[in-house]
Amino acid sequence: MARARNIKPSFFLNEDLAEIDPLGRLLFIGLWCLADRAGRLEDRPKRIKIELLPCDNADVDALLQALHDRGLILRYSADDRPLIQVINFARHQSPHHQERQSLLPAPASFEANGERVRGRPKANSGFISDKSEASPGAIALIPDSLIPDSKTPSSSAVADGLMDGFATFWKSYPRKVGKQDAMKAWKRLKPDADLVQAIGEGLERAKASEQWQRDRGQFVPHAATWLNGRRWEDEPDDAAAQAQHEQWEGV
Structure with a gap:
């Protein structure tokens, strides 16, 4: 079931994110709507395409892998079940209080609510490189005020x-x-x-x-x-x- 989510202006201004295929960026936004309140969903590319890109000729599996490689999502398995964790989802979304708790197991490096386990390196919020968490060029959500080349509001x-x-x-x-x-x-x-x-x-x-x-x-x-x-x-x-x-x- 799709859910209403928030999107910040920093999403459209980030130059690193621009390296991802436009359909990949749209897919990333759509994943927030499919994810539960902890930012998790089943990794089912065909089903995700039907839900989010039904009218586009897109290789959703490849787009998901590109998002994974950039550190925006984590593709993992639990009990032989392929799953997706949207990175830093809990920091940037405010699920409705009546939305039920996640029924999907968290990745090993994450807590049940979708936050990284304390003691591990934390991604800065917005979209900047986080070399400690992913491959070079990986992107992590960061606050709007920390976007490169942005000015602190007066x-x-x-x-x-x-x-x-x-x-x-x-x-x-x-x-x-x-x-x-x-x-x-x-x-x-x-x-x-x-x-x-x-x-x-x-x-x-x-x-x-x-x-x-x-x-x-x-x-x-x-x-x-x-x-x-x-x-x-x-x-x-x-x-x-x-x-x-x-x-x-x-x-």
Whole structure:
């Protein structure tokens, strides 16, 4: 079953990744959607082609091997079952909290959640060479701020991004009371893109709840109270929770 995942701008800017066939890059993105919450999936090239590249004349097995050689995925076997581990998947994806745990065994050098075993050399996040983990030219996911030739965002740019996220949150929040207090709570959180999405999804669940819709919303808390209490982490109380997952994706 395909799942919604995130993609960062650094993916399109990396020159090393450009060495991979365009269909290979598209396949790599598609693997994130097929992978479970730990970044693992079955290594079945024919099935993967049907799922991700049904209209293209592509040798998916060769493309998967190219991704493996570049250190982007790990092809391995467990109990005579061919599997794939997407490298650094857990660091860069935020699976929905209702997504079930992985049923596939982790590689020997990885923990159950898809993270590398502590004590082993860690790949830097973004897309840069990591010679300790793979062959020369291997690529590992790294943070956008560490992309070669990229510039560290200025403090004003960070502040602008922070307030853009708050503006989106405030526009969606149903009770327009205590904006300054809510803004202070938001600044204390300093949410990154993943947290902004998690807050947005939690807010949509809360808005759909019976409690918030009761008596014209008189039981909706002030936004600052909701943020300070990290109420977006509350368990959903109705079946509409899953439908809210994609609304805030990409904010």
